[in-house]
Amino acid sequence: TADYSACVTIGQLEERGPNGELPGLYLLHAWHGRVSFSELKRQAKQFARQFRPDAVVIEDAASGQSLLQELRIDTDLPLQPVKVAGDKLVRAAAAEPTISAGRVMVPEGAPWVEEFLREVCAFPAAPHDDFVDSLVHAIVHLRSDPTYNWRRWVRDQAIIAAARDYSAEAAALRFGMEVDEIEEIVRDYDDAGRELIEEYERRSRLHDPYWRCYHCGQEIVPGTSVTDNMIHRFHKDCATKRRQLGLPI
Incomplete structure (x- = not known):
């Protein structure tokens, strides 16, 4: 029987959100299961399409090595292999300050939350620790990698260029995404551009x-x-x- 595999999706809010959301890390989704390698690969692609992550952090060990190799061939995802060092308790200790400070937000009512919290709260005595491993890798990566927004920007620039030079349909085919996802990226980019211009003009007015x-x-x-x-x-x-x-x- 295959070991459990897990994937957690984390978003980072660096400043207070428009509705008063606190800065910190937000757990967007968590999944685990005993699946074949082909199904694991399919799940990885599906989650990447769904959440468009800045980085896909994969443990460079066991099935993770094969998954990294396959995804490098089949996709242009922003893969980030991570080598494991020390035992699980040592690795978890690196993420503990962030969690203890209340900087990891978990949504109420999501169908996967109860199982996720049960495993994380019982660590290291829980029968499985796949969610813990994934969470630790995500937290350590986000707290130590200041370039992830840069990678996202570079990727989005390529998507926008393809959509404008050719079409949203062509860009969707090139990047393995849905057309509406491409259109959303272009729309967000245009909106952000207008907002930057407005903010620049506003700041200029403040000195006049x-x-x-x-x-x-x-x-x-x-x-x-x-x-x-x-x-x-x-x-x-x-x-x-x-x-x-x-x-x-």
Whole structure:
């Protein structure tokens, strides 16, 4: 009977999210099973298509070595082989500070969460530790590799170029992805570009007195109503306050 194989997918949030999400590592998915090598390879490709990871970290030992070799031939995934050193307890100790600090978030209600937590919380006394191994590899990689965003950027640039030079369909075929995934990458890139331009313009305004209220010193957002005396500009509310206080406008 084959040993258990496992895969965990981790996302990293470096700053507080738009809805108040805390910075840290977010467990997006966890899977394990006793499967044949061909099924293991199929699962690896499926998860890569689903989550579009910045790095696919695979233990360079046992079946992991064969999986790395096969995926290098069949895919252009951002593979990251990792050599194991020391026993499992020593390796787990490297990830323990991150977990103890509450920086690993686990979703409530996911169908796989209960089994995942049962194994991780019982380590090293649990009958299996495949989830623990995968989690440790992911945490150590994310905490030690500052270039993963760069690899993602390079890959996305290649995808965007293929989509624009040819078509989304051609890019999907080239990168083994769905057309809607390609379109989403291009759309996100365009949106991010607009946001960067807007942010650059906003930051430029912050250093220009013309775009600051002379009364409160806060930014005057383009398109909002202002009071302008040809020398200084004021928010409407600030101009009203100045009149009430008898201050010049």
